[in-house]
Structures are given as C-alpha cells and as structure tokens.
Amino acid sequence: MPPYDDWNKIDEEEEEELQDASFFEGKKDVILFCIDCSESMLELRDDPNYEDVKTCHLFTALEAAMQIQKRKIIVGPNDSVGILLFNTTRKSENGRTEVSELKRNTFILQPITPLSAPKVQELIQLLDAARENPDELKQTFPPLIGKRVPTGDVFTSCNWVLRDGAPKTATKRVFLITDEDDPHSGPGRKQLITSARTTLDDLVQAGVSVEPFFISTEGKPFDVAKFYSHTLLPTNLEEEEALADNSSVLPETISIARIEDLLSQMRIHEVPKRALFSVPFQLADGFTIGVKGYGLVTEQKKGSYKYFVDLGDRMEVATSRTVYIDEDRQADVDKTKIVYGAGQGVTTTADDEEDDSNLGFGVKTTKPGQRPFYSAEEIRSFRTLGLEPGIKLLGFKDREELRFEDNVKHSQFIYPDEMSFSGSKRTFNALLKSMASKNKVALALTLVRRNATPVFCALLPQDEHLDENGFLEPPGIHLIPLPFADDIRAAPIEEAFRASDDLKDAARAWIDKLSVKNGTYPPDSYPNPALAYHNAQLQASAFREEFDPDSFEDLTEPNIGKIHKRAGSLMKEWKLALINDDTANVVIPTTGSKRKADVSVDEAEIRSKYEAGVLGKLRVDQLKDFLKAKSQPVSGKKADLIERVAAWLDSH
C-alpha cells in the first residue's frame, strides 16, 4: 500500500483510475435489518454445526447481521446499520427522543447509526449470552403470542427508523428476515394486505428498498405466493412502474434460503448495486440503445490509513486539501487560474543560467497577450479527442480473436437501460443472442466518462444461465478493454531448448492427475488472504483484543498434501526424466566479449565448500552469481548471502 501522501497525489490523469473505487466510497449505504421475532423464529433447534448446541432462527439472523456489520465496517466505514425486531412484546425504552414512537410490538434493537466497534461488540455480547443460555433471546425479546404485528406496521416502523437515522443521500435498504409465509391468514386479511401495500409504497416513496430474506425449513416451507408476492409485488401496472423505478422488491431478489445460507445470501446483497456509468451504445448510425455499466470485478484493496489529530477527548480525522502554490512567492493559486503545459525537463546547473535564474527554474516568460499554455478544458479534449461518452460498435469478430494476452485491466459489465432508450432491452437481447449463437465478440470504441480516455473494447456476450453454485449468471455483455500498441511489450526471449516428447508426456501424466475436469477458476474459493489478515488485525485493534496470527488461515495456499498424494510419484518420474535429459549437461556458451573474466564457480564446487563449511572463502560476486542463478535475492551483506546460499543448498 502506498503511503498516504502518494495516494493523495492524484494527477487528473490518474484520477480516472481511482474513480471506480471512490465512486463506491463516496456513497453511504444504510441497512436496516428487520427481523421477525415470532415464536417460530425463537424455537430452539439443533445447531447444524455443533452437537448438543441449541440455536434458533433469530440467533442465526442476528449473527448474520453481526457478520454483515463486521464486513461493512471495513468496506464502508461510513455506512450505517440498524436492527429492528418485530413480533416481540418488548417495548422500546423511553427517553429515546431521537426515535419516534414506534408501532406496537416492534422494537428497535439498534437505531440507525454509523458503524462503530462498540456497536458490533454490543451485538457480539448479546450473541455470546444467547449461546450460553439458549433461552436468553426469548427472555430478552419475548415473542408476541398468538397473533402477529400487521405487516403494515412493520413497514411503517421501518420507515420511521430510517427517516430518523439515515442520511438523506444514502442508499437505504431494509433486509426483511422472516419465516412466516402467511402472517395474516385470519380475519381482516384483505385489509391487512392493503395496509401492508400502502405502507410499503410509502417506504418505496421514501427511497427505501426492501430486500426480503425468507427462511424456509422442512417443517415450515415458505410459499411466497401465499402473502408476499401479493404484497411485495405490484398488482397493477401503475404500481409496477412506481416500484420498477425505485428498485423495490424483485422476483429474482427474493431469496428463499435455508437458515444456514442466510449469511451467504446476505453477502450477495451486502453492497448495493450501483451503476458506474450510463451511456448510449451506438450500433449503427441512427441506431442507438441505452446501457448502464457495472463493475462486477474490481480489486478490493486494503483501506488506506488516515491522519488523525488528537483533540484530547477524541481523535478526529484531518481533512486533507491539495493546493497548488507558486513556490517562490509561497502563495496559493486559484484553481481556475491554472494552465497546463509541457514539463521543462531537468534543472540545469545553477551557474550557467543568468537572466532567468532570478525568476526561478521552469518559469516561462512571454509577451503580454500571448498564450503559451492550455486550459483545463483543452487538456480534457486532448484526452478524449473530443468524443462524448458512449460506446460505438465497430464490428464483429470471431471469439478466438479475443486472445488471452490482450488484457490490461478488469472488465466491466453492461446491461440495457430501458429508461434512456425505449426498446433497448429487446435490441440488446437480440444482439446478445445473435453474438452468442454465432460465437462472436464485438469490437467497440468506448468512452465511459467525460474525463476518461477512449479505449477499444472487446464485447463478450454472456448468456443467462445458472453457474455451478446455482447463482444466476446475469445476461449482459462484458466490456473488456484491449491493450493499445503502446501497452504491448515484445517477447524478450525468442529461442530456447525444447522438451522431447517423452519429457512432455511425463509432465502430461501429473498434469492429468491434477486437473479438474469440469473445473474453472473459482473466485469464491480464494478470499484475499492479505486483505483478510489486515482486516483481522484492524478488527482486533478496534475491539482492543490481542490478534493471534496463528489462528489465521490462508485459503489460497495450494493443497500440498493432496497434490503429493495424487501425483507425487508421477512428478518424481518427471524429475528423473529431466535429470536424464540430454540437455542437462549442455552449457550455454556465454556470449558477448565485454563480459569480465569468468568468475563463476559451479554448483558442485559451492556445495562442496558448503559441506566443508568454508562458504566464506567465496567472493561476494561469486555468491551473488550463484544466488542470481537460483532466482534468489542478492541484497545484503556477505554474511546474509552466505546464509541464503546455505539455506538454498539445504533445501535442494
């Protein structure tokens, strides 16, 4: 991670790169967990993971909420979270003036506030207590017996809680967790459904979206059609639009999960879906549709540290501001007055410049009225070549034309936007189908932001289908930026010794053993270990706990045991074949006459010296040559080098 100052010094050119991330960081996200606290949610069940441990749905839901809080606190330290329970008789404490009086039988466990370590710990303590005493939750949050809170009241409470606590520009979401598929089966059903709809509508109007997580068990399957599809889905078109516009509940976002999957379901929704850009996609002259772009793959980096000021009672983050100054005069320059020019190169030695030196280096003098530099707007037009944001189709090519090595950065994903061009969906869909069936990729010139640079992209279609894990791969097109000629480096090595077929076959043997037939690269199996290690320490520090490095498990390390078990003997055979290969004894003649006298000593000699314990007799350059040949670092003093040589010989 670069030090903060470097990170801070973003030139406008690089800013584009950072925008991906800052775009997400700039926005706050608010989640209100709205958890059913009914009898069935509190009913004790056997823990699926541990024997003789009792748990309940509420516990799992709270634990999931805690886990999400822990994740969010790192990903978005400015986000806010709250927890609301319903179907409990517990009353909100008086004296909370901030929170409006809630509807009966709803209880606010945590009001919407920015995330903090104490807030997470509070929840952890509650969970710990519940783990020790399975009845703890039931006692703390006594369920409403025999009846249920009208769903409308739940939505109303959510609305109030969010209104009180959420910043208005944030994205606001309610994670609704319940196992009751038909809360209002009794009398007054019709009216209750109507009120639920009305209140949901109010919620949606307030910019809140509801993402339901329904718990389904064998004994109590969850049938969405009973109640929720009527309530959450619109009944007529008029409402359909209202909701469509406001991203309310969608059929595909209703997750019905086993309780064990609750957390993983929530993880998918952890980050609110946000478009990175919305641009026209021109297929031909006068034939343009609208698309929105999303970042489905973006490197998640460690957070950067911030500078704090000790104000005695608290630590306050210092706001940083970049100013441009005229160094000789030590004066700030108004940003609107900055002009842009080429760099002046290196400073000449002081003595050979006479007249300009009193003005300072790099100063440019010109006649009044002449304009030697460009304005910011001109600079931008040089970068964009006057293009407006958009994607412009250039044609189609075979899929094979998109080569492995033609990559410089991560892809983006586009999906039609009916809101900017009506008919985008059908056109996009037809394009997608046509490209997929013909096995084609498209080539396009793209400029996704006003201050970005134009790039050529390959458009790779993705049909909708279910992946191995049952996730729906969404329909859309991947936008893969292609390298320019400027970005491509030639192969530095043109010729080398090649393996015989026998040796190749020996290698093939263990490759076959270690291949997963229908495998692919599984991103989900590889959480970033360095990031996790960092976050674990950050959390420990925030919780004032000791961090135990030994408890950390790096899931990206290859499974060595399994590799040896499956292919160890084959690898050994290959190694033997390699040693017996003719080329083993070929020495490449050193080319070039300018080389200094050959000082290198061969490995056998070094080994014998090592065994005799007289490695110290070798010279530093000999040690270095050896280490270099073994791709080992050559830094450090002689003692370090000897140690490293010894270590290498030890292990080989």
Added chain:
Amino acid sequence: MTHLEYALRFVKLKVQEMIFNGRKTDQCGVITFGSEETDNIVNDKNGGYDNVEEYIAIGQPNGDTLSKIDDLRPSTVAGDAIDGLIVGIETQAEYLSTKKTWTRKIVLLTNAECPIEVEDWEAIVKKMNALDISLTIVGIDFDDEELPFTEPNKTVHKTANESFYHQLTSGLKSGIVGNCTFALQEIAKPDIKPVRSTLMGTVLRLGDVETSAEEAVEILVKTSKCTALTRPKSWKKYALREDDAGQAMLIDDTKNDPKVVYTPLKMQTEYYVDRSSEEDKDGDVKMEDDETNLLDGDVKPKDQEGKKEDNLEKVEKEELVRGFKYGTTYTPCPDGQFPRLHTTKGIDICGFFPAKRFRRELSMGEVQYIWADPTSPQQQVALSSVVQALYEKGAVAIARWVSKDEMDPKMGVLFPEVFDKVECLLWVQMPFADDVRRYTFASLDNLVSKTGEQITKHPYIPTEIQLDAMDNFVDAMDLMTAGEKDEEGNRTPWFNPADSYNPSIHRTKQAMFHCAVVPDITTNPLPPPHPDLLKYFNPPKKVLKRAKGAAEECKEVFKVKEVPKRVAKAGAKGVKKGHDHALEDDDMLLLDRKREVDSKAGLKAAGSLMDVDSAQPLELVSVSPAKEKGKGKAADQEGSDTEDEDEDEFVAVSLPAENEELLLTRKDPAAGVKTPKPSSHRGAAPLPTPARSVSPQIDPGRAPGRIIGSTYPLKDFEKNLVQGDVVTKAVEDLCEVVVEIVLRPFASRRSGEMIECLKVLRDTCLKEDEIDAWNAFLPNLKEKCLQKPGNPEFWDEVKALGRDISLISNKEARKYGGAASVSERRAEEFVA
C-alpha cells in the same frame, strides 16, 4: 514565417522530444553558422571558421534550451554550412572523447542559399565514417519526390548545393537528405518506443519443496511484462503571475520589452481539522474534487466555502498520527500498516482445468510472460515440457504468485503459449472472492407474470423478425475479412491491438510538443490529430456500406426511441449537497440535454408511445405506461442518485386482458393531468407518482414554479427530500405554502396537518442546515397570523407546542454541525 523559424520548429520538436523522454543519455547541442558572432573550438585553436558559433553547448536539454533557441534571429552575414559541419564534428568529438559508446548524430538545417566551399568533402566523409556519425540534412524547400515537391525558380546556388548534399550523404555510411516539410510531417506521426521489460527471477513450484523435495516440481523462471498499461504523460501546472490587483505582472527586460511570467506550480497537501463540532460529522478524509470542478467550470459558491471553512483549522503534518477508521472507531496504527502476512517468493501451482472453461472476463490486469531461465538448458526443457503438455491437453493452471518474500499473494491463471522457437507461460491475475460483486439483474428472456406464468410476447422480448434482422446485421458487420491482405493475398481481420495507437497518449504528446515550440497557441492552434490515431475510430467503409441495408432494417424493426430525460432541478443551489463524481457527470448530461427536453418533452414522448403502440398492435404494449412513467421518473432517479434503483426493472407483467384495461385507465392521467406543464417547472416537479392512497386525478395544487403543492404539502415535501438535492427549494416552498394555507378561510380544518408540516419542516431545517430559513420563517408566520385578517388561533396552537417548535438556537444548531444567530433564551421567549 522566416526559413529560420521554420527550420527551428524542427529543431525544437527534436529537443522537446528529448525533454519529453527525459533520458540522461539523450543530449544535444546547437551550432549556428552564418551567425554574427564567431565562437567555436576550431576557431579558438586554429582560427578561421568565422561566423560559426557554438550557440548551445552539448548537454541534456530543458525548457531553457528551447527558449534560447527561440531567441535566434536571422543575421546579416552569410555562413558556410561545411564550416558548421566541421565545427559540429569537432565539438561532438571532443565532448564524446570519454564516451566512446554513444551514438553520434548530426542534423544540418539549411535553405542552401549561401555559397559553400566543397573541396575536401571526401576527407569529411572519411572522418565522419570513421567516427560513425549519421548525418541528416534537412533542407528547406529541397526537392522531394516522395512529398512530392519541386521548388519553382530555384536559384543556381541552391540547385548546386542540393545536389552536393546528395553527393555528400551518399558517401556516408549513414546519411540522408530530406525536405523540412517532409521531416516535420514524419515527426508528427505517432511512434512507439519499444520498451524492453526487465526479466525478474522467480521460481515456479508445484508441491512441497521443503519436505518432499524429491517429488516437488521446481523450475527457475524469469518473468517479464507482456502488457503494461501506459498513460498519457501528465501535464505540468502553471499560473500567470499576478500583482495584488489581479493584473498580470509585467517584468521589464533590458530591451524595454515587457513580458508576463508564467510560473510552474508545486502541489502541497494541507491538513485541516474541525475542532468545534461535537457531533461526528462526515468524519472522513475528503479529497477536494479539483479536477471535476475545474472541468465543469463549477466554482463553488463562496458562502458555502466560507461556512465550511469557518470551523476548520490548519494543522501541521507533524501533529498528525496515522490510524485507521473502523466505522467511527479510531484504530491507531503509527506504521501505516499492520504486520504483513508471511509469504514466500515464487509462483505456486494449485491445480489445472480445461482452457475452454477459462472465463476471459475475469482477467484483472496486465499480462506477464514466464520464461525458463535463459542460462539453463535443463530448466528450459523442464518448462517446455510443462507448457507443451498443457498446450496439448488444452489446459491452464491456477497459480498463486508472490512477487517477493512477504508481499501480498495474488491468484491467477497460467496459460501455455507456444512460439516458433520457444515456449512460455502467460500469467494474468484473477479475482479473489473479495473482488467479485454479484449483482442481480433481471432476466431478459424469462418474464413471469404475477400469477407465475411465463410471458413469451412482450416488448422486452425480441420477435423472430427482430432476431433475424439482428442476425443479418451481425453478419454484415463482420470484420474477419475486412482488413488488409496478407502476403498470400488473404484478407485479414480488421483491427489489431498491435496497430492501435492510444489516441490520448499521442494526442497529449502532440499538444505538449506543440505548446513547447510555438509562442502562442491562440494564433498557432494545435493541428488536428494525426490520421493514424483515428484509423480505428469508425468501422471500415466497406463494412459500413455492406451493412447499410441490415442496419436500416434493424432501425425499422427495433424502433428504439430515446426517452427524453427530465431535468431534476434547475437551481445551482440544489447541486451543492450531493457532490459525487458520477452525479456530477450525470448532472452534466442532464443539463446538456435540458434544452431539447424542455421544448419537446411532453408531446414528443406521447408521439413515440403512439409509434410503438401502432407498430405492434398484436402485443398489448404494456411498456408504454412504463415509458411514460420512466420519463417522469428518470429525473428523480438521477437526482436522488440512487443509480441502482431504476435498474431493477419489473419483469412481472399482468396478463393481456387486464393489461388493456389498465392501459386505458392509465392513459387518462397521463394525458389529462397537467402533462404539458410549464417547462420551467417541469424539472422541479416530477409527475406525482400516484401513491396508492392518492387518486391520480387530484390536482396537487402546485403554483407555477413551486415544487410543493397546497393539496398534499407534506407528501410533496417528503418526496422532494428523498430526492435529495432540492432541500433549499423545498423548504422555501413549504414555508410559503403553510402561510398560504393558514391564512385561507376555514384554515382551522387543516390546522392539525399544518402543525405536522411545521414539525417536519423544523426538523428538516435543523438537520439539513436550513436553520436560517426556519428562523426567518417562524417570525414571519407569527406576524401573519397575528395580523388582520390573520389566524391567531393557529398561532396559539403553535405556541402550545412550546420550545420544540420555536426558533432554532445556536446550541441546538451546533449539535448538527450548523450555526444559528439565535440564542437559547430568545428561542424560549419566542413561544412564551
């Protein structure tokens, strides 16, 4: 322009190129012949060689070199080019006497009008060949067949000189004569300096080399970059030096020739802390969005800046301590990072899978080559066997790469690459679990009605006709044979990354060179970009011609229509709160289109709906209201900047029968209710999305220009708040509406509602920093109520609420990070 100036343009471009590249080993000097002065080493030693001046000594050039070249003026004397050349050879030879390996180049610029002494030229050739000097003669108005150019009425001198130069260069090992115009053209071509990547040593491993060494695979490899993202060079920032009055500062040169000064700027980071507030405000380190502001010419209103800065206090960097934020919790971390994960350098293979299952879209970054150690044949065959086996099998490897001990690991894929005489692996980084976002998108095919039935006919689903049209279009736009012919006469695909220049890099470079060599870019504007930069900006003409019919067909059958965007708000005030890159962009887009929208908005949209309707009579076009509403809502979306929301479209659609009916009922309000709103007001007031409880027919009672109506003021108000950025306007309007309603006859019927409005209004003012508005509004309300005919009863009701409804005091305001000029006591007394 004089010939000298023209020639110097070439010189300056060459010098600028050296400055641009910034290499210590790129040096140059300037020798003038035909100068007034005589100052050169040959003259110093032996005399002669008059009017030849070593104008700029050899060295690494910089900005001063250029300005010095600019100072050259035509002289009154003639000079001998050959004298100049000889001085050049000698000066260079002396400078390089200890630098034997340097490449020597001499560029001679002349218009060849002056007589030259040509005897002994063979000796010069011999000397230059001995020193391995390459000579380029750039002649002004020299004849050039390639250009083509022939100078009319060429002087006898020049003709003789030109042919002599050709004779001279033909004798050299490396010599060339060229026309200056041609040379300038060549220099403008984009060129790419091949970068040789360094080879970095590492180890490719499989298995446990520590405990099962006899089984573990270990190959010594070198890695080098295969692709590396190159960016346009960054610009240096300058500012005109001004005096206190803001006028350009003039300096007087000795020649009594006033000049203005542009001075280079340094960047500095300053730190500020807000000591005053008790509340934890935003709490985050904010980067000033200078770039965005600059580009949009959007200077923040002064008052806002001022307000923000009032509480800020500058702190020295030394006072600061490093730490992380864990939510709102401070976590100290003086080192700036925690101990790192222990890792060992090397590339570890984790497993293999079929190459065809590789998901190309997951590739995350630059590609690396992995070569076997070039000094070890054994290692070469080892890697070769692995690459060949993978290639034969059609498999790739998953691997974990640690570039240095203790560096963060990366996951990626190793791909076999077989060249003519060598094999290697290619590496690309793949995402970790943390790097992948699984957003949900509505299915494009699978539309389900509310009753769970599959819908097969819908405007979102392309028809057979449409699919066919698209198929034809895709075929017609095929590029596989649209490129140049190869050696065997076969057509190649059009476009190859290896031929595509990055237009930004080369255009920026061109602009930099241009401003370095011309004194004034207003009178000497930058020429258009080189055509090579734009060669892939449009599909090949041939293909466009071929696809014309298919494209027309597509236009015909798909009937895509732009949905006019509505402007969220007009006032600049509104923008002030939601600063965000994307938002900014969107705003720009919106504003760009505003005019068009304003004029055409209502009717055009209605027209386009009709089109769709009539075009597809068979499909009950349920999308039309969607569009209607989409139009209405698009603005809100952008405004509230919840980008995600409108994306999630509805796939559920009612059955056709029901549909038709609804369509009819829906058309009513769409057509009837105030669709042709006054344009000024259009942006501010979204069509009321009829809440369930509100019948769409009801007039919201909004006066022109207001976003809050008198019918449902609170609802209007809250809706606008959600939208987010029209707070000031909403507050202002609600204030007016409340006063209006309160003073109407029979106002008592709505007094409860008005009290509710006041509560919400006050709360909003407090939290949204509209405190002054409240504190101005309340006395006004009081006054109006107590006047005649007023509504004293209403004021009594207000007063009954006590302190909680009164003026907002400074103490209260501070809790929310605001400020007020009202004291706590006055607030209490006001409602007493």
